Amino acid sequence: MAETERSGRPTLAVVGATGTVGSVMLQILSQHADIWGEIRLIASPRSAGRKLVVRGEQAEVVALTEAAFDGVDVAMFDVPDEVAARWAPLAAAKGAVVVDNSGAFRLDPDVPLVVPEVNAHAVRTRPRGIVANPGCTTLSMIVALGALHAEFGLRELTVSSYQAVSGAGRDGVDTLRRQLSLVAGTQLGTSPGDVRRAVGDGTGPFPEPVALNVVPWAGSPRADGWSSEEMNVRDESRKILGLPHLPVAVTCVRVPVITTHSATVHARFEGEVTVGKAREILATAPGVVLFDDPAAGEYPTPADVVGTDPTWVGRVRRALDDPTALELFVCGDNLRKGAALNTTQIAEMVAPEFA
Amino acid sequence: MAETERSGRPTLAVVGATGTVGSVMLQILSQHADIWGEIRLIASPRSAGRKLVVRGEQAEVVALTEAAFDGVDVAMFDVPDEVAARWAPLAAAKGAVVVDNSGAFRLDPDVPLVVPEVNAHAVRTRPRGIVANPGCTTLSMIVALGALHAEFGLRELTVSSYQAVSGAGRDGVDTLRRQLSLVAGTQLGTSPGDVRRAVGDGTGPFPEPVALNVVPWAGSPRADGWSSEEMNVRDESRKILGLPHLPVAVTCVRVPVITTHSATVHARFEGEVTVGKAREILATAPGVVLFDDPAAGEYPTPADVVGTDPTWVGRVRRALDDPTALELFVCGDNLRKGAALNTTQIAEMVAPEFA
Ligand SMILES: NC(=O)c1ccc[n+]([C@@H]2O[C@H](COP(=O)([O-])OP(=O)(O)OC[C@H]3O[C@@H](n4cnc5c(N)ncnc54)[C@H](OP(=O)(O)O)[C@@H]3O)[C@@H](O)[C@H]2O)c1
Numbered sequence: 001m002a003e004t005e006r007s008g009r010p011t012l013a014v015v016g017a018t019g020t021v022g023s024v025m026l027q028i029l030s031q032h033a034d035i036w037g038e039i040r041l042i043a044s045p046r047s048a049g050r051k052l053v054v055r056g057e058q059a060e061v062v063a064l065t066e067a068a069f070d071g072v073d074v075a076m077f078d079v080p081d082e083v084a085a086r087w088a089p090l091a092a093a094k095g096a097v098v099v100d101n102s103g104a105f106r107l108d109p110d111v112p113l114v115v116p117e118v119n120a121h122a123v124r125t126r127p128r129g130i131v132a133n134p135g136c137t138t139l140s141m142i143v144a145l146g147a148l149h150a151e152f153g154l155r156e157l158t159v160s161s162y163q164a165v166s167g168a169g170r171d172g173v174d175t176l177r178r179q180l181s182l183v184a185g186t187q188l189g190t191s192p193g194d195v196r197r198a199v200g201d202g203t204g205p206f207p208e209p210v211a212l213n214v215v216p217w218a219g220s221p222r223a224d225g226w227s228s229e230e231m232n233v234r235d236e237s238r239k240i241l242g243l244p245h246l247p248v249a250v251t252c253v254r255v256p257v258i259t260t261h262s263a264t265v266h267a268r269f270e271g272e273v274t275v276g277k278a279r280e281i282l283a284t285a286p287g288v289v290l291f292d293d294p295a296a297g298e299y300p301t302p303a304d305v306v307g308t309d310p311t312w313v314g315r316v317r318r319a320l321d322d323p324t325a326l327e328l329f330v331c332g333d334n335l336r337k338g339a340a341l342n343t344t345q346i347a348e349m350v351a352p353e354f355a
Numbered sequence: 356m357a358e359t360e361r362s363g364r365p366t367l368a369v370v371g372a373t374g375t376v377g378s379v380m381l382q383i384l385s386q387h388a389d390i391w392g393e394i395r396l397i398a399s400p401r402s403a404g405r406k407l408v409v410r411g412e413q414a415e416v417v418a419l420t421e422a423a424f425d426g427v428d429v430a431m432f433d434v435p436d437e438v439a440a441r442w443a444p445l446a447a448a449k450g451a452v453v454v455d456n457s458g459a460f461r462l463d464p465d466v467p468l469v470v471p472e473v474n475a476h477a478v479r480t481r482p483r484g485i486v487a488n489p490g491c492t493t494l495s496m497i498v499a500l501g502a503l504h505a506e507f508g509l510r511e512l513t514v515s516s517y518q519a520v521s522g523a524g525r526d527g528v529d530t531l532r533r534q535l536s537l538v539a540g541t542q543l544g545t546s547p548g549d550v551r552r553a554v555g556d557g558t559g560p561f562p563e564p565v566a567l568n569v570v571p572w573a574g575s576p577r578a579d580g581w582s583s584e585e586m587n588v589r590d591e592s593r594k595i596l597g598l599p600h601l602p603v604a605v606t607c608v609r610v611p612v613i614t615t616h617s618a619t620v621h622a623r624f625e626g627e628v629t630v631g632k633a634r635e636i637l638a639t640a641p642g643v644v645l646f647d648d649p650a651a652g653e654y655p656t657p658a659d660v661v662g663t664d665p666t667w668v669g670r671v672r673r674a675l676d677d678p679t680a681l682e683l684f685v686c687g688d689n690l691r692k693g694a695a696l697n698t699t700q701i702a703e704m705v706a707p708e709f710a
């Protein structure tokens with residue numbers, strides 16, 4: 001498209017364009033309807049001058065400076081927490097609406113935490129000029145839960161995660177790859193201790209071997225034995241659903257999957273639920289795919305879901321001993337809906353304000 | 356030990372001595388105190404004449420016939436369900452106490468389902484002369500839950516499993532190995548669909564690829580969307596704990612781990628619980644190892660637990676919104692406590708009746 005045809009459209013900045021999430025963001029911007037004027041690519045001074053492709057055109061990466069936000073209407077941030085904490089307020093002060101995908105602002109009461117399918121309205125009230133994107137574990141399930149909550153009224157949530165290693169960035173993926181090549185030469189974990197012997201202690205972002213293993217830990221220690229990842233799923237779910245006192249019990253577990261987080265969900269509602277009504281809601285909810293016919297081999301797995309946009313839901317059952325509770329198995333690509341896609345959706349919601 | 360020294364001791368038969376569980380059983384019999392007279396090894400006619408080692412001595416496998424039970428006091432069965440269904444009653448009719456590890460008798464009201472640390476007393480009442488061993492998924496958690504139930508009184512259970520492929524026998528292990536060698540040549544699941552492309556559809560006992568994937572299905576379809584494995588965990592837990600109306604919600608998920616089942620448990624009790632008291636119980640319960648100091652990197656993972664006897668428990672937390680509920684992460688070797696070990700323990704409890 002010629003530059004002139006784009007004049008009068010909002011200017012978008014992608015901060016962290018060279019990163020894991022940033023690259024998926026550039027792909028998504030190339031696939032979505034082209035609503036933007038200039039798209040400015042920003043990263044650290046290390047990357048300044050690099051050329052990346054977006055919308056089929058080359059664009060040069062510029063270093064993160066205050067001047068980089070001149071004329072920017074919307075800025076999507078995909079950089080480490082401390083970089084976002086420092087630069088997002090500066091971008092906002094220069095008049096940009098910031099959509100931040102780091103953990104720096106998610107629980108700030110003056111920053112809305114937005115999932116367009118669930119709480120789109122929240123994007124309008126942003127006292128700091130910043131909108132936050134939830135973490136990938138919350139995002140892997142919250143669209144489906146939001147739809148069920150709208151109908152049934154959520155009363156309690158028990159969640160166990162099966163989290164992919166790319167949730168811990170490029171280092172997470174490299175670590176699993178390295179460990180898999182180490183165990184490939186062994187008898188593959190049939191005799192006691194041989195995964196441990198082949199892999200040694202945990203490496204990279206994981207405290208224990210993750211190949212041929214599952215690790216019941218993600219994030220850093222919080223009070224009373226909880227992990228930061230578990231507390232985040234709880235706090236973010238409450239904030240997005242607007243249920244500040246919702247009982248939420250979470251256990252986060254890392255599994256040897258590259259991309260796509262899964263979770264089992266035991267959700268209790270205000271009154272009696274039926275599987276028929278739940279399936280009807282999930283089958284029609286925007287952003288949700290119902291894939292649920294076990295007898296025909298239909299239930300979501302990461303191998304099927306990776307690279308797709310929606311939240312996939314299967315194994316929908318009513319608790320046998322509680323007519324108010326549902327069991328679900330959900331999967332979501334942690335790099336798309338879990339990160340780049342949701343951020344882009346928020347930016348696209350804000351864009352018309354600058355038309 | 357000389358044959359004469361063993362005279363007067365009970366005769367043990369191991370039916371299915373050549374199988375996956377049978378071989379672990381022979382190892383365990385070689386490690387435990389030697390309380391048995393003759394140990395007779397039984398398998399299909401295909402294996403008759405094969406020599407296996409038990410207690411450091413060679414023993415010849417005999418074919419499964421009625422005559423094979425002549426003089427047998429205790430018979431441990433580790434054979435497919437239909438073989439056990441036919442032959443266990445015949446062995447019992449000949450006077451042997453049968454300890455069966457198949458699924459054929461677990462829910463028979465005239466067959467006790469025994470976990471020695473939890474309901475040892477039940478072994479005495481066996482109208483059919485048969486004692487059943489629970490399934491490996493139930494056994495991976497029930498010793499820890501039994502100890503907590505004895506103190507606090509269990510009122511509700513929500514369980515999500517992370518099940519190893521050896522729970523589906525040798526075929527399960529071979530399938531994961533084959534799939535891992537197929538994905539090793541690819542970019543390992545970073546781009547959409549490449550696990551699926553490398554592995555194809557599910558093979559062996561798994562309906563979907565299990566390498567670099569998780570599969571929310573185990574067993575065969577039951578009513579209302581449940582799997583047989585999920586119903587078994589529910590029914591077996593109720594029977595072992597003596598709580599026929601206990602609300603139990605289970606989701607069973609297969610993960611790419613060779614041996615050792617894990618589970619997250621959300622357990623609600625009759626009254627308020629404390630983490631301090633729960634830890635005290637778990638630290639002293641027979642058959643349980645408490646391994647729980649996340650800040651020091653201590654929580655159980657299959658890589659640590661494989662090859663060991665106890666149920667390992669970590670991540671002990673009190674639910675933040677419910678002072679009556681605990682969260683746990685448990686691991687147990689599905690071939691040891693989950694199968695061969697528990698069967699052997701039951702046989703050893705029965706042995707003194709024949710002294
Ligand atoms: N991976 C996920 O599943 C996921 C999901 C949700 C949210 N997130 C969050 O998204 C953010 C980015 O994650 P990622 O996995 O994409 O990380 P990544 O692959 O390490 O990329 C980091 C990006 O930040 C840039 N950057 C780093 N330090 C900078 C600095 N001082 N100034 C300017 N730019 C700087 C990097 O630029 P250079 O290339 O120039 O160094 C790069 O573009 C993090 O906050 C992460 O927590 C990640």
Ligand SMILES: NC(=O)c1ccc[n+]([C@@H]2O[C@H](COP(=O)([O-])OP(=O)(O)OC[C@H]3O[C@@H](n4cnc5c(N)ncnc54)[C@H](OP(=O)(O)O)[C@@H]3O)[C@@H](O)[C@H]2O)c1
Nearest residue numbers: 371373374375376398399402419433434435457522524694
């Ligand atoms: N794998 C586990 O984690 C696990 C856990 C709990 C319970 N179990 C149960 O334990 C039992 C054995 O499982 P497994 O994994 O050890 O199976 P496996 O490796 O296939 O071994 C089967 C055993 O049964 C024998 N057998 C088969 N058909 C027979 C027949 N018609 N007559 C006599 N013997 C026969 C086989 O003898 P040959 O070698 O002569 O064929 C072999 O010893 C099954 O009921 C299973 O459900 C398994």
